[in-house]
Amino acid sequence: MIRLALAACLCLAPLAAAAQQHAHSPYAGMESREIKSLSADDLDELRRGGGWGLALAAELNGVPGPAHLLELKDEIGLDAEQVAAIAAIHAQMRREAQEAGARLMAAEEALEAAFRGGGLDDTALRRLVDEAGDARADLRFVHLSRHLSTPPLLTAEQIEAYRRLRGYASDPCAAVPEGHDAAMWRRHNGCR
Numbered sequence: 001m002i003r004l005a006l007a008a009c010l011c012l013a014p015l016a017a018a019a020q021q022h023a024h025s026p027y028a029g030m031e032s033r034e035i036k037s038l039s040a041d042d043l044d045e046l047r048r049g050g051g052w053g054l055a056l057a058a059e060l061n062g063v064p065g066p067a068h069l070l071e072l073k074d075e076i077g078l079d080a081e082q083v084a085a086i087a088a089i090h091a092q093m094r095r096e097a098q099e100a101g102a103r104l105m106a107a108e109e110a111l112e113a114a115f116r117g118g119g120l121d122d123t124a125l126r127r128l129v130d131e132a133g134d135a136r137a138d139l140r141f142v143h144l145s146r147h148l149s150t151p152p153l154l155t156a157e158q159i160e161a162y163r164r165l166r167g168y169a170s171d172p173c174a175a176v177p178e179g180h181d182a183a184m185w186r187r188h189n190g191c192r
Contacts, residue, residue, distance in 0.1 A: 037108050046101030046139075049094035054140040056188060058147030064154065064162045065147050066090035071179075076154075076161045085153050093146040100139035107132035 030036060034043060045052045055065055066089045069076065073083050111128045114120045151159060167177035173191035176182045185191075 035105060035108050036112050038105065043105065046105055047098065049097035049101060051097075051143050052101075052139070053188065055143040055147050058144050059166075060168065060189070062159065062163055062168065063147045064150050064159060065143070066093060066150055068166065069150060069154075069162065072162060072165050075165055076158045078154075078158065082153050086150060089146050089149050093142055096142045097139060100135060100142055104132065104135035104139055107135045 033039065038046070042052070044050075051065065051067065059065055059068075066086045069078065069086050070083070070090060073086075078086070107128070111132055114124060114128055154162075165177070167180075167185075173186065173189055176185045
């Protein structure tokens with residue numbers, strides 16, 4: 001009898017574990033978000049005009065961004081004129097990014113509201129998705145275009161110093177630059 005009960009437990013244990021794994025979605029808990037498709041960190045980043053990782057095509061190809069140039073101005077050896085010019089680029093970028101970010105948040109909120117309200121059709125869905133996509137594209141353009149504005153202000157040595165200080169001059173997977181989240185850094189750089 002004990003053997004039969006033990007055998008039954010051994011046979012049912014994997015089924016119970018599988019059922020438990022499927023009981024929760026990886027999205028469980030996200031239903032309470034302010035905007036379901038955006039995390040609290042995403043919202044904070046968008047509201048402050050932060051980069052949100054949208055300029056990686058420039059950043060990881062050696063085209064410095066204004067925010068990080070200002071953070072590293074002393075180490076890179078920027079002069080007062082360079083700092084002023086880069087600060088102006090950064091201020092304009094931040095203003096425009098906040099505006100585009102607000103449009104993106106509103107578009108995502110409208111998309112969510114349409115699903116919540118019901119009665120959504122393909123035509124309305126296409127319009128809402130396009131609005132969100134356009135806002136995201138505008139936001140990405142803001143960040144990427146400011147990366148294009150900075151190299152003409154810098155010397156080749158300053159760009160190389162930037163790359164080295166940001167951890168790009170050597171194997172980016174070997175060392176995470178100070179101030180970076182290690183997991184995010186490794187993911188963005190394709191590290192294993």
